[in-house]
Amino acid sequence: MNSTLLPAAPPGPGSEAVSIAAERRWAYIVMAIIVLLILMMVFTGLHWASMPPSRVETVDIKTLHVKGEFVESNLGTTMGPDGKVMVRLIAQQYSFVPQCIVVPAGMPVTFRGTATDAIHGFIVGRTNVNTMLIPGFVATFTTTFSRAGEHLMPCHEYCGTGHEAMWARVQVLPTAEFLSKARGGERLSCVPS
Numbered sequence: 001m002n003s004t005l006l007p008a009a010p011p012g013p014g015s016e017a018v019s020i021a022a023e024r025r026w027a028y029i030v031m032a033i034i035v036l037l038i039l040m041m042v043f044t045g046l047h048w049a050s051m052p053p054s055r056v057e058t059v060d061i062k063t064l065h066v067k068g069e070f071v072e073s074n075l076g077t078t079m080g081p082d083g084k085v086m087v088r089l090i091a092q093q094y095s096f097v098p099q100c101i102v103v104p105a106g107m108p109v110t111f112r113g114t115a116t117d118a119i120h121g122f123i124v125g126r127t128n129v130n131t132m133l134i135p136g137f138v139a140t141f142t143t144t145f146s147r148a149g150e151h152l153m154p155c156h157e158y159c160g161t162g163h164e165a166m167w168a169r170v171q172v173l174p175t176a177e178f179l180s181k182a183r184g185g186e187r188l189s190c191v192p193s
């Protein structure tokens, strides 16, 4: 007789225990997934709270170069009467203005930048300076450079055929040297003249 035609064996005494064990295994897996998702939400929430994205601030790209904060004569590094160091820059295809940026070591430095034509961005060496520059919006970023030295500042958002040649330099001066140069209140630059 063909054995496949036999009716299925009736549930034995062990089958209920097997199904309960399988159910319990699935319950543990699902609980682990839920706990993982909750941990991800907690981590993301804390991370955003500790490093919030900068507020949204707009600027008119049509008048950017003729009036307001981002006219060419206002770009570069300044130290205000309150001692706050501010760097203003613009990105355009395919360069940054200014091409060389002077900043102090050991003091908070605030970058304010925008783009005139396409989306650009920049990072500075191995520091945490990393932001996008979007036409019509002002990007603001405050950081402190720990050591004096020179960094490269490449554009890191693909912006066109000349993208790979788009970069500037950042010169981090010792605090005392920066303060002696910035005392006059005028703009600082390390662009070779």
Ligand SMILES: [Cu+2]
Pocket: 120, 121, 155, 156, 157, 158, 159, 160, 163, 164, 166
């Ligand atoms: Cu670029």
